[in-house]
Amino acid sequence: xxxxxxxxxxxxxxxxxxxxxxxxxxxxxxxxxxxxxxxxxxxxxxxxxxxxxxxxxxxxxxxxxxxxxxxxxxxxxxxxxxxxxxxxxxxxxxxxxxxxxxxxxxxxxxxxxxxxxxxxxxxxxxxxxxxxxxxxxxxxxxxxxxxxxxxxxxxxxxxxxxxxxxxxxxxxxxxxxxxxxxxxxxxxxxxxxxxxxxxxxxxxxxxxxxxxxxxxxxxxxxxxxxxxxxxxxxxxxxxxxxxxxxxxxxxxxxxxxxxxxxxxxxxxxxxxxxxxx
Amino acid sequence: xxxxxxxxxxxxxxxxxxxxxxxxxxxxxxxxxxxxxxxxxxxxxxxxxxxxxxxxxxxxxxxxxxxxxxxxxxxxxxxxxxxxxxxxxxxxxxxxxxxxxxxxxxxxxxxxxxxxxxxxxxxxxxxxxxxxxxxxxxxxxxxxxxxxxxxxxxxxxxxxxxxxxxxxxxxxxxxxxxxxxxxxxxxxxxxxxxxxxxxxxxxxxxxxxxxxxxxxxxxxxxxxxxxxxxxxxxxxxxxxxxxxxxxxxxxxxxxxxxxxxxxxxxxxxxxxxxxxxxxxxxxxxxxxxxxxxxxxxxxxxxxxxxxxxxxxxxxxxxxxxxxxxxxxxxxxxxxxxxx
Numbered sequence: 001x002x003x004x005x006x007x008x009x010x011x012x013x014x015x016x017x018x019x020x021x022x023x024x025x026x027x028x029x030x031x032x033x034x035x036x037x038x039x040x041x042x043x044x045x046x047x048x049x050x051x052x053x054x055x056x057x058x059x060x061x062x063x064x065x066x067x068x069x070x071x072x073x074x075x076x077x078x079x080x081x082x083x084x085x086x087x088x089x090x091x092x093x094x095x096x097x098x099x100x101x102x103x104x105x106x107x108x109x110x111x112x113x114x115x116x117x118x119x120x121x122x123x124x125x126x127x128x129x130x131x132x133x134x135x136x137x138x139x140x141x142x143x144x145x146x147x148x149x150x151x152x153x154x155x156x157x158x159x160x161x162x163x164x165x166x167x168x169x170x171x172x173x174x175x176x177x178x179x180x181x182x183x184x185x186x187x188x189x190x191x192x193x194x195x196x197x198x199x200x201x202x203x204x205x206x207x208x209x210x211x212x213x214x215x216x217x218x219x220x221x222x223x224x225x226x227x228x229x230x231x232x233x234x235x236x237x238x239x240x241x242x243x244x245x246x247x248x249x250x251x252x253x254x255x256x257x258x259x260x261x262x263x264x265x266x267x268x269x270x271x272x273x274x275x276x277x
Numbered sequence: 278x279x280x281x282x283x284x285x286x287x288x289x290x291x292x293x294x295x296x297x298x299x300x301x302x303x304x305x306x307x308x309x310x311x312x313x314x315x316x317x318x319x320x321x322x323x324x325x326x327x328x329x330x331x332x333x334x335x336x337x338x339x340x341x342x343x344x345x346x347x348x349x350x351x352x353x354x355x356x357x358x359x360x361x362x363x364x365x366x367x368x369x370x371x372x373x374x375x376x377x378x379x380x381x382x383x384x385x386x387x388x389x390x391x392x393x394x395x396x397x398x399x400x401x402x403x404x405x406x407x408x409x410x411x412x413x414x415x416x417x418x419x420x421x422x423x424x425x426x427x428x429x430x431x432x433x434x435x436x437x438x439x440x441x442x443x444x445x446x447x448x449x450x451x452x453x454x455x456x457x458x459x460x461x462x463x464x465x466x467x468x469x470x471x472x473x474x475x476x477x478x479x480x481x482x483x484x485x486x487x488x489x490x491x492x493x494x495x496x497x498x499x500x501x502x503x504x505x506x507x508x509x510x511x512x513x514x515x516x517x518x519x520x521x522x523x524x525x526x527x528x529x530x531x532x533x534x535x536x537x538x539x540x541x542x543x544x545x546x547x548x549x550x551x552x553x554x555x556x557x558x559x560x561x562x563x564x565x566x567x568x569x570x571x572x573x574x575x576x577x578x579x580x581x582x583x584x585x586x587x588x589x590x591x592x593x594x595x596x597x598x599x600x601x602x603x604x605x606x607x608x609x610x611x612x613x614x615x616x
Contacts, residue, residue: 006407114295118583119590121549122567126300126583129571130307206420210553213422214568226422233426233557237434244430247423255418262414 011263017256021249025076028069036070036223038062045239056241058231064241067223068249074224075253078135079204082142083197089143090150091193095185097151098158100177105155112152115145121207128216135218138211142204149196154189161185191268198261202254209250225249278602285598289591294346296587300580301345305338316358331355354581359573364581368563372585373456374444375551375562381459381478382485383547387540390490394497394536395524401502409494416491421550425484425557432480439479442559449473481558485550489543496539500532507531533604541597548590 024031032054040061048056048064055064097108115123124141131137161167161184170180211217212226220227225246232242316325329335333344348354354364397409433441444458445451451470453461459478462471504510505528513523555564563582570578 110291110295113292114299117292117296117591118299118587119548120545121552122583122586125552125567125571126303126579129574129579130303130576132308202418209420210422213553214556215572229422229426236426236430240430243423243426247420247426250423251415251419254420255414258414258418 007263007266010259014256014259014263017252018260021072021076021253021256024069025072028066028072032063032066032069034063034066036062036066038066045235045242047239048241048245055245056239058228058242059235059239062223064228064245067228068225068245070223071225071228071246072249072253074218074222075205075208075250078139078142078208078218079201081139082146082204082208083201085139086143086147086200087150087193087197090147090196091154091186091189093147094151094154095158095181095189098155099162099181099185101159101162108151108155112148116148118145120145120203121210124207124211125214125216128211133216133219138208138218141211142207146200146204149200150193153192153196157189157192158185161188195261195265195268198257198264202257202261205250205253205257282599282602285595289595292591293588296591297346297349297584300349300583301342304576304580349584352585354584355577357570357575357578359569359575359578364578367566367578368581368585370456371561371563371566374458374560375555375564377457377459378478378481378485378555378560378562379547379551381482382550383489383540385482386486386489386493386543389486390493391497391536393490393494395501395529397494397498398501398505399524406498409498413491413495416487416489419487421484421488422553422557424487425480425554428480428484429557440477441480444477444561445470445473481554481560484557485547485554488546488550492543493536493539497532497536500535501528504528504531530604534601537597537600537604541594541600544590544593544597548586548593
C-alpha cells in the first residue's frame with residue numbers, strides 16, 4: 001500500500017521534472033523574448049527574478065533563461081541520440097551474442113570487457129581530445145561505453161530466451177536465425193532496454209555537461225548547461241546565479257529520468273520488492 | 278584459494294593487452310599523422326621526422342605496435358610537448374595527490390553510505406527511510422561539478438570556513454617526500470600542517486563522496502533488508518540477542534558482499550570524478566594534469582595519463598575482487614572459485 005503510493009509519487013515527480021524541461025526546450029521561444037547570444041554589456045550580471053531577466057544575465061549581459069533554453073535543447077538532443085544509437089547497437093550485439101553463443105559470443109564479450117576497462121568519462125575525454133571537438137565525435141565519445149549495459153542485459157535475456165519453447169517451435173517450423181532474432185528475440189528485449197535507456201539518458205546528460213564544463217563539449221559558441229557552469233565559476237562570488245541555474249537544469253533533468261527509470265523498472269518487474277528501490 | 282587468486286590476476290593480462298590495443302588504435306585513427314600529433318604545433322619538418330624515427334612511425338604497423346607495447350610496459354610515454362619533461366615523472370609527482378583525495382573520498386562515502394543504509398533499513402518504511410532514499414536519488418542526480426561549486430559558494434565564499442582550492446597554502450612547511458600530505462605531515466609531527474591538509478581536503482573529498490553516498494546507502498539498505506528476512510536472523514532474535522549484536526554479528530557480515538560490490542562499481546565514478554573535482558578545486562593531481570594536457574593538445578601527456586588512469590582502474594577492480602576472498606568464507610574455501 002505504502003509502496004504503491006511511493007511508486008506513484010516517483011512517477012509524478014519524475015514526469016513533472018521531465019515535462020518541465022521538455023516544455024522549456026520545446027516552447028522556450030514563446031517563454032522568453034531574448035536571444036541566447038544577444039550581448040548587452042550595459043546589463044551584465046543582472047540579478048535574477050526580475051521581469052526583464054527572469055534568471056538574471058551573465059557577464060556579457062546575455063539572458064540566462066534564454067541560454068538555459070538553448071542548453072536544454074543541446075542536452076536533450078545529444079542525450080537522445082546517444083541513447084538511441086547505443087540502444088540499437090547494444091541490443092543487437094547483445095541479442096546476437098546471447099542467441100548465437102559460441103565464438104561470436106566470446107569475441108563480443110572480449111570487446112565488452114575492453115571498453116569496460118576504461119574509467120567512464122576518460123575514454124570520452126580522450127576521443128574528443130584526439131579526434132577533435134565536433135558534434136559527431138562528441139556523440140561517438142558518449143556512445144562508446146553506453147551500449148554496454150544494453151548489450152549485457154540483452155545477452156543474458158537472449159540466452160534464456162533461446163531455450164524457450166516458442167523459439168524451439170519456430171526453429172522447427174523452419175525459421176532462420178535472422179528471422180527468429182527479428183521476430184522473437186529482439187521484441188522481447190525492448191521492454192528492459194527502455195528501462196536501461198532511461199538511466200543511460202541520465203548519465204549521458206551528466207557526461208555531456210561534464211565535457212562541456214571541461215571545454216570539450218559541443219563546439220564553442222553554443223550555450224550549454226555545462227559550459228554556462230564553467231563560465232559562471234569565475235563569477236561565483238559576485239553573481240551566484242550564473243553557476244547555480246544551469247546546475248538546477250541538469251539536476252532536474254537527471255533526477256526526473258532516474259525517478260522515471262525506477263518507476264518503469266518496478267512496473268516491468270513485479271518480482272522486485274518495491275520497497276527496496 | 279591461491280589458484281583462484283592467481284587466475285584472477287592472470288585474467289588481467291589479456292584485458293591490459295586489449296586496452297593497449299584500444300589506445301594504439303585511437304592514436305592511429307585520430308586524424309592527421311601520428312608524428313605531427315606527437316610534435317608541438319610549431320615544430321618544423323625536421324622535428325616531425327625526428328619524432329617519426331623516435332616512435333618508429335616510419336616502420337610497418339606491427340613493428341610500431343610492438344614498440345608501443347614495449348614503451349607502455351616500461352611506462353615510457355615520452356616527453357610532454359608543453360612542459361618538456363618526461364611524462365612519467367610528471368604523473369608520478371602528481372599521483373599521490375589524486376590517490377590521497379580518492380582514498381579520503383572513498384572512506385567518507387563508505388562510512389556515511391553504510392551508516393545511512395543501516396539507519397534506513399532499521400527504520401524501514403518510516404520517515405527516516407524515506408529521507409534517506411530521497412537523499413540517495415538526489416545525490417546520484419547532482420553532477421559533481423555543480424555540487425563542488427555549490428560547496429565553494431556556501432563554505433568558502435559565504436561562510437569563509439574552508440579553503441576552495443589547492444592542497445596547502447603556498448609556503449606551508451611540510452617534511453617527507455612521499456607526496457601523501459596526510460601521511461607526511463603526521464609522520465613528521467607537523468600537526469598544524471596536518472590540520473591544514475585536512476581543511477584543504479574537505480571540500481574536494483566531500484564533493485567526490487557526495488555522488489557515491491546515495492548509491493552505497495541504497496544498496497546497503499536493500500542488502501540488509503534481504504538478509505533480515507533470513508531464518509537465522511529470526512533465530513538470533515528468538516535467542517534473545519540484542520539488536521546491536523544482531524546488526525554487527527549477523528546482518529552486516531552477510532550484507533558485506535553486495536556492499537563491497539557496489540563500492541567496487543563506484544570506483545569508476547570515483548576515478549572519473551577526480552578529473553572533474555581536481556579541475557574545480559585546482560587540486561594538483563593527475564586529473565587536473567589530464568585537463569591541462571587536453572587543453573594544450575599535449576598528446577604524449579594525454580596518452581600517459583589515460584594509460585595510468587586505466588591501469589589504476591583495472592588494478593582497483595582486481596583488489597575489490599580479491600577483497601571477496603577476505604570477507605566471504607565461501608569464496609575462500611573454493612566453493613565460489615569461479616571468481
